[in-house]
Amino acid sequence: MRFISSSVILKLYRTVGKGEILAEAKNIIIQTAMRLYCQKGVKGTSISDILEDSKTGKGQFYYYFNSKNDLTQKVIQSHIERWQTECFTGILGSGQSPKNKISEMLDWIYASHQNQIVHYGCPMGNLIFELSTEDETYRLMFDQWLKAWQNALGHCVFDLKQGSENEAQEAAEQMIASIQGSLLLLKINQNIDQLALHLKAVKEAI
Structure with missing residues (x-):
């Protein structure tokens, strides 16, 4: 296992500072952990796997992180923050027309999987499947x-469509279920073209 040498660390301290180094590490x-969890699952990934792959020492x-559970919570939070920044705020909260926002959201989801050699499905969906009944803290994060x-899409x-708010939220929930189902099928059939067709059908149903 290779570690960053003390001379490199000293150079980084001088150029970017301790805080930036700690945050980056x-x-x-x-x-x-995010990548290994996608590939092997949380239970199939050990701390040793993460240390070896990231070239990080146990200390x-x-x-x-206090524990693997602590790291896993940070992984989930990182996924949530990405979705919030890029999708919920950046796309669904933008000034485009409602139809264009939904269409761009679907394009964003497709682009997240387009260039993968192996399609592991939705990272959050996989984590929900594996962890939501294991720990209440995880379940509440997934629910959040x-x-x-659902709220951003429902708006x-x-x-x-100018129906009732309840109808809009129900329609958003159904759309999310359809998207997640499409990503589950992608994980099974490993066919990105099929995902494109499924998401196109969602667009046409808007």
Whole structure:
């Protein structure tokens, strides 16, 4: 296992400072765990796997995280923050027309999977399947993510169709279920063209 040499660390301290180094090192561990969780699942990924892949020492790991559960919560939170920034706010909260916002959301989801060699499905969907009944903290985090997605998408549906707010939220929930089902099928059939067709059908139903 290779580690960053003391001379490199000293150089980084002088150029970017301690705070930036600590934040970047922590982020590397989180990003590594995110990738390994997608590939092997949370239960199939050990701390040793994460340490080896991220070239991190055990002492470094426990400096940033109390446990694997602590790291897993940070992984989930990182996924939530990405969705919030890029999708819920950046796309569904933009100034475009409701139909264009929904269409761009679907394009964003497709682009997230388009260039993968192996399609592992939706990272959040996989984590929900594996962890939602294991720990209440995890379940509440997943619930927060789904409600935020449903709420942002529901506002677009309401503006587009002008029905009741309850109807818009129900339509958003159904759309999310359809998208997640399409990503589950992608994981099974490994066919990105099929995902494109499924998402196109969702667009046409708007």
